[in-house]
Ligand code: SF4
Ligand code: SF4
């Protein structure tokens with residue numbers, strides 16, 4: 033067995049408050065009796081360090097909303113509410129709870145666990161419109177039953193052959209393409225906001241530590257970052273290939289910005305890269321109406337890896353209709369299957385990947401792997417606001433963090449996501465993430481099942497709202 | 499109808515303050531005249547004898563906007579200085595979530611306290627805000643139902659339909675308590691569930707943490723669970739009960755077994771589970787001895803051999819092919835098929851699994867019900883649903899969709915004043931003493947209080963169930979099974 037892939041997680045709490053969900057105000061009628069300090073088992077209420085006669089303001093990052101202090105304060109002096117800062121965070125896609133969860137996973141690298149059942153909506157837009165089907169038990173699977181230590185999350189990037197050809201002599205006649213192996217189906221996308229050279233360096237080092245790659249615009253790759261070129265995917269426009277020769281020559285993967293000219297002429301671009309290096313080439317294309325056709329054409333003209341990029345909420349570019357990433361990927365995947373070329377190329381998707389569950393879900397919809405951006409910054413304390421326009425603000429203390437801390441927090445997040453991927457695959461009885469790709473039988477789609485169940489029981493209305 | 503053992507007694511909250519829905523604000527314009535204290539009959543306003551200043555209003559006692567109609571005492575109108583105003587309390591938003599709304603939690607607390615559905619009309623608890631499933635289904639009552647008296651109505655449920663000479667178990671109300679192991683909940687919690695099951699002539703389930711000795715007096719109303727971890731399962735625990743449940747999977751973590759984190763594995767828990775104290779206990783994903791329906795049958799035969807009277811229940815989650823599984827279990831000899839949809843669960847589970855489960859129970863029930871019917875097996879098994887049955891209305895909807903009855907878990911916890919904060923697994927466990935084996939926390943209530951709260955809750959549900967059957971003009975809950983024509987869906991017509 034090859035060396036086991038392992039992400040080294042390590043608790044790296046920053047002892048800083050990210051945002052707190054709740055706020056507790058202590059009214060003037062507090063008599064400093066100390067009851068709240070006794071009933072709060074999470075120690076959110078404490079007597080003053082300087083003046084123990086007084087009770088300090090509650091430490092809200094510790095509050096877990098158990099209501100005991102509220103209900104037991106003899107004076108009813110405490111009032112809890114949702115913190116306005118928390119409510120202002122994120123937006124309709126990046127829910128504040130998601131951001132908080134990302135932050136926590138960066139702190140300890142652990143799988144988020146809680147009690148008392150699921151608390152969210154029944155279904156929803158985006159990835160919330162599907163459920164994975166995790167019931168291995170009642171359906172002994174084709175892979176058999178095994179522990180998570182045997183589960184592989186490795187994927188390979190590159191062009192594959194549809195079939196092998198052999199010469200009359202029996203020797204292999206086909207030309208096997210170059211591929212790049214990755215131990216997890218996740219790469220780092222271009223950082224979602226401008227980073228300083230220091231943070232950028234740590235960012236790349238964390239990609240190295242997680243055994244994956246970071247995509248970076250070629251122009252942003254400074255001399256000291258360049259030493260990690262083994263784990264960097266330089267992004268260049270098709271006409272700048274020779275200009276970035278020195279970068280490309282050391283890279284294992286190179287990403288080319290999409291231009292319509294590429295559709296019929298991928299070959300010549302590939303040739304110019306080939307002159308410089310063996311790097312496997314990724315075409316980075318925005319999700320848009322007609323993406324199925326574009327991807328098919330690219331695949332037909334020899335593209336190796338195609339990276340479909342949706343916006344930060346997972347939506348394709350505005351067009352006749354705007355689909356969410358999951359529907360875009362399903363459409364592309366199905367088209368490539370119809371065209372019988374799905375297995376020949378690798379599909380990366382990104383945009384709106386916010387939670388660990390989005391990784392298996394995107395893969396079930398047909399992606400080979402995903403690229404992640406915003407969560408990597410949230411791990412470092414970045415705050416995201418969708419309104420009035422999308423903004424990401426980095427905390428001012430970020431620059432002061434030791435590089436090792438920055439690296440470890442990103443690694444922790446990836447460790448937690450990797451564990452969750454294993455959890456899902458283990459429960460499904462799927463032993464290799466490659467086999468999860470396009471496995472829609474392992475998912476339940478709201479639109480389909482709701483129509484199939486309630487649509488049949490109750491006649492469908494003309495304009496059913498969902 | 500309720501069994502004679504059921505006695506309703508008011509059992510108030512164990513906390514000093516309730517969680518307020520409204521906020522009464524008194525501005526600086528107040529001159530401490532005391533008028534509000536005199537007018538409000540609910541005791542919101544207080545001025546202690548000999549004090550000049552009014553006490554801050556006691557929000558939770560306020561009945562809210564409904565009070566506006568009370569010209570003779572509505573304090574906001576009565577105050578000569580217009581110093582009072584009424585609004586929704588920001589605290590209320592911090593309670594509950596879209597599945598279990600704050601109104602639903604408060605309503606459940608009222609039921610557990612009084613034994614009856616709330617009289618207040620300002621709490622909308624019949625559906626939650628999850629925007630799907632039960633929350634989009636409505637009951638369609640006939641205009642002129644057959645006239646039926648309350649005491650003519652039967653809510654009994656027969657659990658053995660096989661005519662195989664095994665116990666003829668009949669429960670008095672079509673629901674029983676879900677499996678919560680010792681370790682995941684406190685002994686008081688577990689004991690009160692068992693006592694309630696006995697009083698209500700129904701069942702509770704051990705969960706997979708073994709069979710504590712203090713449950714022995716309630717043997718006839720306890721289901722021994724055999725789960726993948728086989729924690730604490732012995733021949734003797736299988737022989738002492740009337741129902742044995744095989745747990746193949748549970749909705750909150752299908753494909754995954756239970757998690758009991760190290761901190762919660764205290765000395766006494768470890769003894770019961772025959773495990774080492776302080777270690778995290780994970781139940782393996784599958785039974786490592788079940789790979790086929792034949793293996794499954796062997797397990798059932800094994801139980802039947804060991805206890806010749808017992809009924810066998812098979813608990814499964816709700817994957818795409820849950821219907822096949824159910825029929826398979828029927829052929830393997832199960833008396834009860836218990837399908838557990840995803841959106842329930844009480845114990846600790848990874849968030850990713852809680853959300854992504856398999857299919858919600860609302861889809862699984864008709865799927866299984868219809869397939870069993872097609873196979874001609876529906877009349878020979880009892881179909882029990884769980885995973886997100888929060889109210890009597892959910893129970894009725896589940897039965898209309900094709901279940902015979904339901905298992906409830908979270909609702910019982912909420913009756914014990916769970917606030918659904920979700921921290922049952924962390925550190926010492928539940929801060930409110932419900933899901934904790936920490937000696938100090940587990941002592942926060944006694945089992946007498948807890949038993950009565952659950953008995954009251956069951957009564958309120960049963961009361962409502964009878965009321966609904968009356969509105970349908972039915973004499974027995976069994977008439978309701980599979981009656982999807984009595985439902986409507988907000989999105990379809
Ligand atoms: S319990 Fe209430 S009165 Fe006592 S110190 Fe805390 S806030 Fe003040
Ligand atoms: S609500 Fe609970 S956790 Fe929060 S401060 Fe009060 S006692 Fe502590």
Ligand code: SF4
Nearest residue numbers: 528529531532534577
């Ligand atoms: S009636 Fe108005 S002025 Fe008088 S005590 Fe009440 S709030 Fe104050």
Ligand code: SF4
Nearest residue numbers: 916917919920922928
């Ligand atoms: S920890 Fe919270 S959710 Fe869990 S049982 Fe206690 S109150 Fe309920």
